[in-house]
Amino acid sequence: MKNDHAAAPENTAPRRNFYGRRQGRPLRENRKRLVEELLPRLAVRLDGVALDPATLFPGKTGVWMEIGFGGGEHMAAQAAAHPEIGYLGCEIFLNGIASALAHVDAGKLANLRIYPEDVRDLLDVLAPASLDRLFLLFPDPWPKARHAGRRFVNQKNLDRVAELLKPGAEFRIGSDDPTYVGWVMMHMSRRKDFAWTAERSGDWLNRPADWPASRYEQKAIKQGRKPHYFIYRRI
Incomplete structure (x- = not known):
């Protein structure tokens, strides 16, 4: 019997505990085609050795990375x-990957690669000081206190982020969840290796001009939630 669900390319990195869905509703035929044909050309696979992301983009002047790109609009x-x-x-939810591939295909984007597995495996092997900008936009806030350990923003992950960002590189975080906003501010205020670039409230309450909106962000605004936009600079 034919499998109606497209599958992302296999990855050799061992699976960790992962909380969340890997796939939602079945993909439409055109999205399945993109996953089957385009994703293998863009997917980054790990082979257990250190990876300098610049080698994925010959001739480019820098590397930006987005953790959990959702539907791929911002990316x-x-x-x-x-x-x-x-x-x-980086995105593990197959429906989001398929949506992003549609954007890549429509825009004929040649400067983009995708890691379709748990981002922690990728973070483990990236070369130090190899990223010029990192985006963490509207991640799952895990609002219940007992689930706080699942939030990406924690001191261990921030230590790794600090290692991966070049001096002067930006770490951008977006959230519309009040609990997560406070969580980000608390954890980032403890860091001596990041400087918050905001000088006035408008700097983090209004989306910067060079920060494209995502579908999730627009949905949050329509539902009455207020997004916050944090920009931290690696010292």
Whole structure:
């Protein structure tokens, strides 16, 4: 019997505990085709050795990475606006990957690669000081206190982020969840290796001009939630 669900390319990294869905509703035929044909050409696979992401983008002037790109709207817009940059997007939810592939296909984007597995495996092998910008936009806030350990923003992950970002590189975080906003501010205020660039409230309550909106962000605004936009600079 034919399997109606497209599958992402296999990865050799061992699986960790992962909380969340890997796939939602069945993919439409055109999205299945993109997963089967385009994703293998863009997917980053790990072979257990250190990876300098610059090698994925010959001739580019820098590398930006997005953790959990959702439907890929922000990622595709940034890649299109900055063809001189190599853009590495990470997402494990297959429906989001398929949506992002549709954006890549429509925009004929040639400066974008995708890691379709648990981002922690990728973070483990990336070379130090190899990223020029990192995005963590509207991650799952895990609002219940007993689930706080599942939030990406924690001191262990932030230690690794600090290692991966070049001096002067930006770490951008977006959230519309009040609990997560407070969580980010608490954890980032403890860091001596990051400087918050905001000088006034408008700097983090209004989306910067060079920060393309995502579908999730627009949905949050329509539902009455207020997004916050944090930009931290690696010292």
